[in-house]
Structure formats: structure tokens, C-alpha cells
Amino acid sequence: MTKKRPFANIFLAIIFIILYAPIFYLIFYSFNSGGTMSGFDGFTLDWYKELFQDTRLLIIVLNTLVIALLSALISTIIGVLGAIAIRSFKRKQQNTLLSFNNVLIVSPDVIIGASFLILFTIAGFRLGFYSVLLSHIAFSIPIVVLMVLPKLSEMSPTLIDAAKDLGASNWNVLTKVILPYITPGIFAGFFMALTYSLDDFAVTFFVTGNGFSTLSVEIYSLARQGISLNINALSSLLFLATILLVIVYYYVTKRSGTRGVNFRK
Amino acid sequence: MNNKLSRNLYMIPYAIWILLFVIAPILLVVYYSFIDTQGNFSFVNYEKFFSSVYLKMTLSSFWYAFLITLISLIIAYPTAYLLTKTKHKQLWLLLIIVPSWINLLLKAYAFIGIFGTYGVANSFLEVVGIGTQQLLFTDFSFIFVSVYIFIPFMILPIFNALDNVNPTLLDAANDLGASKWTTFRRVIFPITLDGVKSGIQITFIPALSLFMLTRLIAGNRVITLGTAIEQHFLVTQDWGMGATIAVFLIIAMFIIMFITGHRKRGA
Numbered sequence: 001m002t003k004k005r006p007f008a009n010i011f012l013a014i015i016f017i018i019l020y021a022p023i024f025y026l027i028f029y030s031f032n033s034g035g036t037m038s039g040f041d042g043f044t045l046d047w048y049k050e051l052f053q054d055t056r057l058l059i060i061v062l063n064t065l066v067i068a069l070l071s072a073l074i075s076t077i078i079g080v081l082g083a084i085a086i087r088s089f090k091r092k093q094q095n096t097l098l099s100f101n102n103v104l105i106v107s108p109d110v111i112i113g114a115s116f117l118i119l120f121t122i123a124g125f126r127l128g129f130y131s132v133l134l135s136h137i138a139f140s141i142p143i144v145v146l147m148v149l150p151k152l153s154e155m156s157p158t159l160i161d162a163a164k165d166l167g168a169s170n171w172n173v174l175t176k177v178i179l180p181y182i183t184p185g186i187f188a189g190f191f192m193a194l195t196y197s198l199d200d201f202a203v204t205f206f207v208t209g210n211g212f213s214t215l216s217v218e219i220y221s222l223a224r225q226g227i228s229l230n231i232n233a234l235s236s237l238l239f240l241a242t243i244l245l246v247i248v249y250y251y252v253t254k255r256s257g258t259r260g261v262n263f264r265k
Numbered sequence: 266m267n268n269k270l271s272r273n274l275y276m277i278p279y280a281i282w283i284l285l286f287v288i289a290p291i292l293l294v295v296y297y298s299f300i301d302t303q304g305n306f307s308f309v310n311y312e313k314f315f316s317s318v319y320l321k322m323t324l325s326s327f328w329y330a331f332l333i334t335l336i337s338l339i340i341a342y343p344t345a346y347l348l349t350k351t352k353h354k355q356l357w358l359l360l361i362i363v364p365s366w367i368n369l370l371l372k373a374y375a376f377i378g379i380f381g382t383y384g385v386a387n388s389f390l391e392v393v394g395i396g397t398q399q400l401l402f403t404d405f406s407f408i409f410v411s412v413y414i415f416i417p418f419m420i421l422p423i424f425n426a427l428d429n430v431n432p433t434l435l436d437a438a439n440d441l442g443a444s445k446w447t448t449f450r451r452v453i454f455p456i457t458l459d460g461v462k463s464g465i466q467i468t469f470i471p472a473l474s475l476f477m478l479t480r481l482i483a484g485n486r487v488i489t490l491g492t493a494i495e496q497h498f499l500v501t502q503d504w505g506m507g508a509t510i511a512v513f514l515i516i517a518m519f520i521i522m523f524i525t526g527h528r529k530r531g532a
Contacts, residue, residue, distance in 0.1 A: 026378070
């Protein structure tokens with residue numbers, strides 16, 4: 001149908017180069033002994049060494065991971081149960097619940113951050129680890145629900161009826177029938193929640209308070225001070241980690257047959 | 266019935282979440298928009314918002330968001346189209362999406378280096394013969410970096426829409442004597458309009474509210490609604506005014522979602 005046009009390939013190549021250039025630019029200069037992001041003086045691994053000796057930064061990385069794993073876990077539990085509950089409502093009520101569900105997905109980060117800041121302050125909640133954790137759980141729940149719901153609607157209701165007729169308790173129905181069936185959706189939801197949490201800057205920035213910081217917030221404050229090649233070294237490592245995560249996610253979704261890759265606005 | 270009981274049990278944490286983190290925050294933002302700096306109830310924030318300073322800021326924020334969305338669309342549509350023509354299109358799509366998984370701050374930081382006085386962009390301009398320019402902290406760099414960040418998000422829904430176009434429709438158009446351009450204008454584009462709309466939605470609203478880019482790349486030269494909200498909440502501590510701007514951002518969001526809303530949910 002369409003002939004091979006060199007123009008098309010050149011256009012795509014340019015797009016790919018532009019998309020990846022900044023990332024490789026960062027990684028390239030992480031090996032620069034010169035200390036700036038211009039003029040490559042010589043190869044060095046000093047920035048990586050410095051990175052691994054920076055205990056403060058390592059603690060922040062650890063914090064970020066703990067927040068991401070915990071928030072993904074908790075939001076997955078609440079989201080999965082919520083999705084199961086939503087399915088059992090009537091169509092009209094389902095739509096109402098889904099509109100509420102989607103509010104946090106479409107809201108700009110600044111609004112989520114600002115409104116959560118008001119919420120925590122009014123409730124007298126101290127800003128820090130727990131406020132960040134709660135916020136991350138809060139904005140991850142709706143995406144888990146959205147990932148699980150399609151799997152639930154795929155499931156035939158006769159399966160549950162059959163299990164009940166055979167004498168299964170509610171708990172058995174949940175753990176032996178529903179959960180195994182929707183496992184791929186649960187995994188997809190968990191991974192999305194994980195990446196949402198790892199990626200988030202704006203919401204965390206609002207609710208983080210003084211003593212506590214995550215990686216995004218730390219990068220922001222470092223970048224505001226100018227260039228330091230520690231960040232470059234850090235970004236190469238993060239790039240590697242991201243690639244690994246993408247590969248894992250790719251296989252999980254491929255196995256589950258979830259179409260396409262979803263991501264954050 | 267016991268069925269209902271278990272449903273309600275599952276519902277409890279989710280319902281608490283809706284109450285605490287969906288409904289309460291919105292109400293609080295609206296409430297705070299009526300509170301002045303002294304903590305009294307007043308409309309002073311709304312009066313301020315309709316003064317020329319804030320209206321100008323809102324307009325310019327919309328203008329920038331419009332430019333960013335338009336340029337992203339102009340680049341993303343042909344890219345998505347060409348991607349659907351490639352052999353391993355899912356793999357290529359994944360490669361387009363990977364950069365969007367890299368932390369946003371790191372990408373912004375990369376551009377601080379690239380657009381810096383001695384960065385590659387300027388070396389390139391030097392070679393071409395234009396000479397070194399001030400690139401960082403300009404409107405150009407702000408728009409460039411924003412477009413860079415939003416392109417993958419624009420490509421994905423358009424790609425999905427294009428991928429769903431039934432090829433027999435194109436054959437039919439061809440058989441009926443439509444030129445390539447007519448086929449595109451009358452067949453392909455209308456079918457993929459929903460994808461374009463979700464792309465616009467996904468780009469325009471964040472473009473109104475991004476504040477880290479204006480700080481890092483535009484050096485406070487560009488003030489978006491998001492920057493203003495951040496400024497009021499975290500710098501000047503005038504939460505009332507920040508909440509008022511947030512209310513208008515929420516209204517803008519609903520308007521955009523209404524305009525770009527799907528008539529029917531495809532695929």
C-alpha cells in the first residue's frame with residue numbers, strides 16, 4: 001500500500017534522537033572529570049564514587065523506595081477491594097463512583113498537592129513521612145481501580161454463582177475465585193502505582209514539610225542551585241532502573257494481555 | 266444478605282478514601298478561596314483575581330498552554346501515523362514511551378545543561394554561524410522543554426486511535442476515488458478525533474499547571490497558573506489567593522474536559 005519513503009524514516013529518526021538525546025547527554029557527562037555539562041575533559045567515575053559516599057542522598061533514595069513500595073501495596077489493597085465493591089453496584093451508582101474515582105486522575109498535581117496541604121494542616125497532621133505516604137496512597141488508588149475494573153468485568157458472574165453453589169464462603173470466593181482471575185490487573189495496578197509514586201514531584205513537594213525529602217524533591221532543589229554532576233551520575237543509575245522496570249512491566253502486561261502502555265499525565 | 270455485607274466491608278476503605286481525599290480536599294480549596302489573609306470570610310481574593318495582574322497572568326498561562334499543545338499535536342500526529350506504518354510498531358511505541366518514564370526533573374535538569382551558555386545547543390549555533398544566544402530562561406526554552414515532555418503523552422492516544430482504523434475503510438475510500446489528502450481529511454482524521462482529543466486533554470491541563478519547569482527552565486519569566494498557586498501556598502503563604510487560583514484552574518479543567526470529552530468511549 002504505502003511505499004517506503006525515506007522522508008518518513010528520517011522524521012521518525014529525528015523524533016527518536018530528540019527524545020533520547022537529553023537522557024544520553026546526562027549520562028555522558030556523568031563521566032566528565034571537568035565538573036560541568038560542557039566540554040568533556042576526561043573520563044572519570046568520581047561522581048559515582050561521590051554519590052555512593054553521600055549518605056544523605058542514599059537515605060533519600062531509600063525513603064523514596066519505601067514510600068513507593070508501601071504506597072503501591074496499600075493502594076493496591078484498597079483499590080482492588082474498592083473495584084470489587086464498585087462492580088456489585090447498579091450501573092448508575094457505578095458511574096457516580098467512577099466519576100469520584102477519576103477526580104484525582106484528571107486533577108493537576110498542583111491542585112492535589114495544595115488541597116492535601118490544606119487537609120493535613122487543618123487535621124493537625126505533621127508534614128513528613130506519613131503525610132507523603134498518605135498522599136501517594138491517595139493518588140494511586142484510582143489508577144489501581146481503573147486497572148482492575150476491566151478484568152473484573154471480563155469475569156463471568158456465573159463463576160461466582162458456581163463457587164457459591166458449591167458451598168464456598170465469601171472469603172473463599174474472594175481468594176480462590178475473584179483474586180486469581182484478576183491477578184494480571186492487580187499486578188498492572190501495582191506497577192502503575194509504583195511508577196506514579198516514584199515519578200511524583202509536585203504533590204510530594206507540597207506535603208513534604210522540612211525534615212523529609214524524596215528523590216524528585218531533592219533533584220529539584222539541587223537543580224535550582226545549578227549543575228552538579230552528582231545528579232548526572234544519579235540519573236544514569238535511575239535510567240538503568242527505569243529500563244529494568246519497563247522490561248518487567250512489559251512482560252507483566254504482555255502476559256496479562258493488557259493492551260498498550262498506560263502512564264501518567 | 267451476606268453478599269451485601271461483604272460488599273460493604275470491601276467498600277469501607279474505598280469510601281473513606283473518597284470522603285477524605287476526593288471530596289474533602291475540593292471543599293477545603295473552595296472554602297479557603299473565601300478566606301482573606303487575616304483569616305476572615307471575604308470575597309477579596311476573587312476581586313483580586315479579576316484585577317488586571319491576575320487576568321493577564323491567566324491569559325498568558327492559557328496562551329502558553331495553547332502553544333505547547335498545538336506544537337505537540339503538530340509533531341505527535343505525523344509521528345503516531347508513521348509509527349503505525351512501521352513493522353514492529355508496539356516495540357517502537359514502547360521506545361517512544363520510555364523517556365516519559367524518566368523522572369521529569371531529570372529531563373528538565375538535562376536541558377539546563379543543554380541550553381546553558383556553553384551547552385551543546387549553543388555550540389551548535391556557533392558552528393552554524395548564528396553565534397551564542399541566551400537560550401535558558403527564555404520563552405523558547407520553556408516551550409521547547411514542555412513540548413519535549415508532552416510529546417509521548419500526545420503520541421500514545423493518537424497512535425491507539427490510528428491503530429484502530431479499519432484498513433478496509435481506506436481501501437473503500439481509495440476505490441471510490443478519494444485522493445490521499447481527501448482520505449485523510451474525510452476518513453482518517455474524523456475517526457481518530459477522539460484520540461486527538463484525549464491527547465489535548467492530557468497535555469493542556471498539565472501545561473497550565475506545571476510549575477517546576479517555569480522555575481527551572483524559564484527562570485520565573487513565565488508564570489503559569491500552577492506557578493502562581495505554588496507561589497501563594499509555599500512562598501507568600503497567602504493560601505486564600507492560592508486556593509482562588511486553584512478554583513479557577515479546576516473550572517478551566519472541567520471546561521477543557523467538557524470540550525474534549527468523548528461522546529462514546531472507543532476501544
